[in-house]
Amino acid sequence: GIQVEQSPPDLILQEGANSTLRCNFSDSVNNLQWFHQNPWGQLINLFYIPSGTKQNGRLSATTVATERYSLLYISSSQTTDSGVYFCAVESYGGSQGNLIFGKGTKLSVKP
Amino acid sequence: DTEVTQTPKHLVMGMTNKKSLKCEQHMGHRAMYWYKQKAKKPPELMFVYSYEKLSINESVPSRFSPECPNSSLLNLHLHALQPEDSALYLCASSQVGLGEQYFGPGTRLTVT
Numbered sequence: 001g002i003q004v005e006q007s008p009p010d011l012i013l014q015e016g017a018n019s020t021l022r023c024n025f026s027d028s029v030n031n032l033q034w035f036h037q038n039p040w041g042q043l044i045n046l047f048y049i050p051s052g053t054k055q056n057g058r059l060s061a062t063t064v065a066t067e068r069y070s071l072l073y074i075s076s077s078q079t080t081d082s083g084v085y086f087c088a089v090e091s092y093g094g095s096q097g098n099l100i101f102g103k104g105t106k107l108s109v110k111p
Numbered sequence: 112d113t114e115v116t117q118t119p120k121h122l123v124m125g126m127t128n129k130k131s132l133k134c135e136q137h138m139g140h141r142a143m144y145w146y147k148q149k150a151k152k153p154p155e156l157m158f159v160y161s162y163e164k165l166s167i168n169e170s171v172p173s174r175f176s177p178e179c180p181n182s183s184l185l186n187l188h189l190h191a192l193q194p195e196d197s198a199l200y201l202c203a204s205s206q207v208g209l210g211e212q213y214f215g216p217g218t219r220l221t222v223t
Binding site: 031033036039040042043045048086088095096097098099101102103104 | 142146148152153154155156159161166167168197201205207208210211212213214216217219
C-alpha cells in the first residue's frame with residue numbers, strides 16, 4: 001500500500017517564527033488533505049490539496065503531485081498553532097475514501 | 112454547515128457492556144466513515160459507508176458493528192470490548208467519489 005512520511009516528527013518554535021512541514025508519499029494520489037489535531041482530539045481541516053498551491057491566512061500549502069510531496073507553511077506562528085499536523089492521502093486506484101495518514105508532526109509553539 | 116457531531120464525548124464501559132456511538136452530519140454527504148485513533152498514533156480507517164451501504168470493512172473484529180440507518184446518521188455498536196479497544200473514535204463524512212473528508216470531534220472510549 002501507499003506510504004506516507006511526514007517530517008520533522010517534532011518541532012519546537014518561538015512565537016512569531018515560520019516553519020515548513022513536509023509530507024512525502026510513495027504513489028499517485030487522488031486526494032491529499034492537511035489536518036491540525038488540537039489537544040482535545042478534534043481534526044480540523046486545513047487544506048484539501050491533491051495538487052497546486054493554496055493559501056488561508058498565515059497558512060499555505062503546496063502539493064507537487066509529479067514529485068510526490070506536499071509542504072505546509074506556517075508563518076508568524078502563534079501558541080494556538082500547537083498540536084499535531086497530519087497529512088493524509090487517498091491512493092489513486094485505491095479504495096474510495098480510504099485516507100492513509102502519516103504519523104504527524106507535533107508542533108509546540110512557545111510564548 | 113460543515114459540521115459533524117458525535118455523541119457521547121466520553122464513554123467508559125466494562126467488557127461485558129453493550130453501548131453505541133452516534134454520528135450525525137447535515138452536509139448532504141453520502142459517504143460516512145469510522146476511524147480509530149490510539150494515543151500518539153494517526154487515525155486508522157475502520158469502516159466506510161457509501162449511499163448507506165457498507166463498502167469497506169478494514170478487517171475490524173465483529174465486536175464492532177456499524178450501522179447506517181439513513182444518509183445523515185452513522186452508528187457504531189460496541190459489545191464485549193477489550194481494554195486494548197480504548198481509543199478515540201472519529202466519524203467523518205464526504206461526498207461520494209473524490210471528496211474532502213470532514214471529521215467530528217470524536218468519542219473518547221475507555222474499556223475497563
